[in-house]
Amino acid sequence: MFTPIKNKKVYQHVIEQIQQMVMDGTLKKGDQLPAERELAETLGVSRTSVREALRALEIIGTIESRQGEGNFISTSMERSLFExxxxxxxxxxxxxxxxxxxxxxxxxxxxxxxxxxxxxxxxxxxxxxxxxxxxxxxxxxxxxxxxxxxxxxxxxxxxxxxxxxxxxxxxxxxxxxxxxxxxxxxxxxxxxxxxxxxxxxxxxxxxxxxxxxxxxxxxxxxxxxxxxxxxxxxxx
Amino acid sequence: MFTPIKNKKVYQHVIEQIQQMVMDGTLKKGDQLPAERELAETLGVSRTSVREALRALEIIGTIESRQGEGNFISTSMERSLFExxxxxxxxxxxxxxxxxxxxxxxxxxxxxxxxxxxxxxxxxxxxxxxxxxxxxxxxxxxxxxxxxxxxxxxxxxxxxxxxxxxxxxxxxxxxxxxxxxxxxxxxxxxxxxxxxxxxxxxxxxxxxxxxxxxxxxxxxxxxxxxxxxxxxxxxx
Missing domain, CATH: 1.20.120.530 (GntR ligand-binding domain-like)
Known part of the structure; x- marks a missing residue:
């Protein structure tokens, strides 16, 4: 599913992997992402990098962060505050x-x-x-x-x-x-x-x-x- | 120039303010942003929030972070890795x-x-x-x-x-x-x-x-x- 990452601009790679999984259909609307800790372990990166990547995806409107529930692929992208x-x-x-x-x-x-x-x-x-x-x-x-x-x-x-x-x-x-x-x-x-x-x-x-x-x-x-x-x- | 922020999803407001300053022409291509510390003080938010916002803007391609120099409004947006x-x-x-x-x-x-x-x-x-x-x-x-x-x-x-x-x-x-x-x-x-x-x-x-x-x-x-x-x- 996820491939471990060995490189510099780490959060970019996290984003690219999630974006790629959307483009190839692995991740669909409403799907829950693995927990931050799990993502960090699977990808072999720090939790800070994962958090940065998730924040950016939230701002762009690709994911929704729900209090106490986790991160989900957005069901409605129209809410993206960024143009x-x-x-x-x-x-x-x-x-x-x-x-x-x-x-x-x-x-x-x-x-x-x-x-x-x-x-x-x-x-x-x-x-x-x-x-x-x-x-x-x-x-x-x-x-x-x-x-x-x-x-x-x-x-x-x-x-x-x-x-x-x-x-x-x-x-x-x-x-x-x-x-x-x-x-x-x-x-x-x-x-x-x-x-x-x-x-x-x-x-x-x-x-x-x-x-x-x-x-x-x-x-x-x-x-x-x-x-x-x-x-x-x-x-x- | 910047308005202090009193609210919850702090990094989103930082982004909105920077986006707004681009839309109204205050910030132009190649302009340097204030230092992280200065931004945090002016906006009355934590440096972490500022850093999150800047990372997201970098990912989206609005700003470029240059090692040792600071953050600049991108001169070429075509490089944005995000679609x-x-x-x-x-x-x-x-x-x-x-x-x-x-x-x-x-x-x-x-x-x-x-x-x-x-x-x-x-x-x-x-x-x-x-x-x-x-x-x-x-x-x-x-x-x-x-x-x-x-x-x-x-x-x-x-x-x-x-x-x-x-x-x-x-x-x-x-x-x-x-x-x-x-x-x-x-x-x-x-x-x-x-x-x-x-x-x-x-x-x-x-x-x-x-x-x-x-x-x-x-x-x-x-x-x-x-x-x-x-x-x-x-x-x-």
Missing amino acids: PLSVMFKLNHGSSQDILELRIIIETEAVKLAARRIEKEDMVILEQLIQALADAKNENESVIIDKEIHYKIAEITGNYLILSVLNAISTLMESFIKEARVRIINWQKERNLLLQQHQEICAAIIAKDPERAAKAMHGHFQTVIESMENLDPELE | PLSVMFKLNHGSSQDILELRIIIETEAVKLAARRIEKEDMVILEQLIQALADAKNENESVIIDKEIHYKIAEITGNYLILSVLNAISTLMESFIKEARVRIINWQKERNLLLQQHQEICAAIIAKDPERAAKAMHGHFQTVIESMENLDPELE
Whole structure:
């Protein structure tokens, strides 16, 4: 199962072994890891190294540490507090243009998959989200629901990787949506356009019409692009 | 700069503060972090907690620890040994179909951006990669060069986020390419088709012809899809 380790950066090897065991299917969601002491003995490393490795895996969201129970492979990875992609993006001076391009690429296609694959229960949820967007009491609420709609669509595709990519840039998505909404509302002098666009996107998905859905999403992004072009460059 | 911490999972807060400082631009690539002792004092936490947090950030690839010098925000994040997206994907029983869908979505559009934005020096590199693919002595070499071509195209888009997404699923991409190549070669009884397809993709990018490039990439993925359909389901 585990191979003893003879090397320098010890905690890295512990992590690599656990990661490898996930990749080859030996460890599955919810599986309990051996106790720290046992891991240290099997791998021939110090308990400190094992503890460092486990901490890092917990931060990344691969494992969950449960008080008095031990360490388990996470059942839900969405809780990871770390977003390596968002951090890398900031450090590399990524621009809003980059985020917009990736969103257009992924979401215009995702909406087609969602329209093909949506089932009854998700239709209800989309309708609830649209109602919530219409009822939102302020812009802070609207941003959260707006984002939720886009993530729900990614989830409806049934493609875990598409959802994961959006999850990995969650912080970037949120600030992007927030800024785009403010620009569009200031420019259009109303927030009704944004509501209508999200209504049309969701209606098309619920109608299981991929082309209509893609057209609606395209129209939505067109508004985002125009709001960016409309922006006084002095203000940036 | 740093805010003192009063809470339970101490190392997580240390990480959150450092992550936040990257996101708001306070910390930049190559910046040195305060010494462990100083961080511990400013944040009002133990040195152990600080050390745990720094280790985790090193593992994730956000910081580099240089012997005798201290901790620095990484200048190149590509070295991160951790791929959260690949690990999550495996744990959630993602399928080859998921990878294929994401690749088609991203790469068919990326190739258009690359064709619009390519500059002289990258034309030379693409030509070298194609020559290397033609000269590859065995399939192991071919897989590596095949993957490099796809990543080079992502890099030529100039969109850091597109490249980051592919980097985040590097292990998945590699095994996907490897398996697809084997299937296509066994089915077509030759590897010339794959070489020709990559030649045409690169030629279209170098000719700065986005539509031709997208058509070539689409044709390439069509072959991948057909090879999957062609597969005897008993063998899966």
